[in-house]
Amino acid sequence: MRFRFRPDTFIIILLTVVLLASLIPARGGFVAYLGYLTDFAVALLFFLHGARLSRDAVVAGLRHWRLHLVIIAVTFVVFPLIGLALAPLSPSLLTPTLYSGILFLCVLPSTVQSSIAFTSMARGNVPAAICAASASNILGMVLTPVLVGVLLHTQGGGVSGNAVIAILLQLLAPFVAGQLLQPLIGGFVRRHNRVLGLTDRSSILLVVYGAFSKAVVAGLWQTFDLTTLLVMALVDIVLLGGVILVTTYGSRLLGFSKEDEITIVFCGSKKSMVSGIPMANVIFPAQAVGAIVLPLMLYHQIQLMVCAAMAQRYAARRPPDAGTPAEGGNAAKKEAATSV
Known part of the structure; x- marks a missing residue:
C-alpha cells in the first residue's frame, strides 16, 4: 500500500485560523467576549470527555499494568528528559519562549483517537491502547502543570498558584463532573460522537485564534524568522524519532509481544493538541501562548504523517487474519475521544 504524505485537514484549518489572527487579530472589547x-x-470539551469515557474500557485495560506503566514513563519521564537534553539549543538556535514550548510539549499527555486508530490499523493491542491513552489524559491534567512548574522553574519560569486553581476549575472540575454523570449521559454522548468532535475542534480554533491574536499584537511575527521555524520543526522531528526508537527497542528488550510493542510505540510517542492548547492558555501569559504552542502544532502534523506510515508498515508485516487485537477497531472508534 502506497502512503502519501499529505497534511491533515484540521491542520489546514488551524493554519488558516493562524493566518486570520495574523491579519485580523482580536482587539478591544471583542477580546473579553472571545x-x-x-x-x-x-x-464543555472536558465535561464531554469525562462523560464519554467508559469505565468498563478502563477496568479492562488496567489489567495490563506493565504496558501502561511503560507508556506513562515514556510520556511523563522520557519525553521531559529528552526535552531537557535539548537545552543547549536555547538561546543560540531557539528563543527561550520556543524552548519553553518544547518543554511544554514534552510534558503533555498522549492523544486518544489517533493513538487508538493507528494501533488498530497496525493490528496492535487496541483495548490496552484505549485504556493507556485515556489514563494518560487523566493523569496529564495533574502531572502536566506540575511538570511545567518543575521544568520551567529551572529556566526561570514556573506555574503560579492562580494557574493551578484555573486548571482545577476549568479543566479538571468539568471532567470530574462529566465522569460522575457518565452512567446517566455516557451512552447519549457516545452515540453523538460528532458533537464531541465538533467541540474538540471548535475549542482549539477559539483558543488558537485568541492566543495568536494576542501574540501578533505583541509582535510575534517580528520575533521569529523562517530559519527559526525550520530549526524548530527539525527539533520536533528529532524528538519524535528519539521517542520512537526508545519505545520500539525498549518494548522489545522488556519482552513485550508485537501487539503490545505497537501499542507502546503509538501511545507513547503521541502528544495531545486537544489537551495541550487549552492548558497552555491557562498556564502561560496570554502574550506568550501563541509562541508556546507553535512547537506542538508542528509536532502534531509530523507525528500524524510518521505514525501513519509506520502503522502501514506494521500492518504489512502480519497476515490479515493473524491475531485478534485488530478486532478492537470498532471499539476503538467508539471509545476514541479526539483525533488531535
Whole structure:
C-alpha cells in the first residue's frame, strides 16, 4: 500500500485560523467576549470527555499494568528528559519562549483517537491502547502543570498558584463532573460522537485564534524568522524519532509481544493538541501562548504523517487474519475521544 504524505485537514484549518489572527487579530472589547466564549468551550470539551469515557474500557485495560506503566514513563519521564537534553539549543538556535514550548510539549499527555486508530490499523493491542491513552489524559491534567512548574522553574519560569486553581476549575472540575454523570449521559454522548468532535475542534480554533491574536499584537511575527521555524520543526522531528526508537527497542528488550510493542510505540510517542492548547492558555501569559504552542502544532502534523506510515508498515508485516487485537477497531472508534 502506497502512503502519501499529505497534511491533515484540521491542520489546514488551524493554519488558516493562524493566518486570520495574523491579519485580523482580536482587539478591544471583542477580546473579553472571545475569552468568555473560549473558557466555556474548553470547559464543555472536558465535561464531554469525562462523560464519554467508559469505565468498563478502563477496568479492562488496567489489567495490563506493565504496558501502561511503560507508556506513562515514556510520556511523563522520557519525553521531559529528552526535552531537557535539548537545552543547549536555547538561546543560540531557539528563543527561550520556543524552548519553553518544547518543554511544554514534552510534558503533555498522549492523544486518544489517533493513538487508538493507528494501533488498530497496525493490528496492535487496541483495548490496552484505549485504556493507556485515556489514563494518560487523566493523569496529564495533574502531572502536566506540575511538570511545567518543575521544568520551567529551572529556566526561570514556573506555574503560579492562580494557574493551578484555573486548571482545577476549568479543566479538571468539568471532567470530574462529566465522569460522575457518565452512567446517566455516557451512552447519549457516545452515540453523538460528532458533537464531541465538533467541540474538540471548535475549542482549539477559539483558543488558537485568541492566543495568536494576542501574540501578533505583541509582535510575534517580528520575533521569529523562517530559519527559526525550520530549526524548530527539525527539533520536533528529532524528538519524535528519539521517542520512537526508545519505545520500539525498549518494548522489545522488556519482552513485550508485537501487539503490545505497537501499542507502546503509538501511545507513547503521541502528544495531545486537544489537551495541550487549552492548558497552555491557562498556564502561560496570554502574550506568550501563541509562541508556546507553535512547537506542538508542528509536532502534531509530523507525528500524524510518521505514525501513519509506520502503522502501514506494521500492518504489512502480519497476515490479515493473524491475531485478534485488530478486532478492537470498532471499539476503538467508539471509545476514541479526539483525533488531535
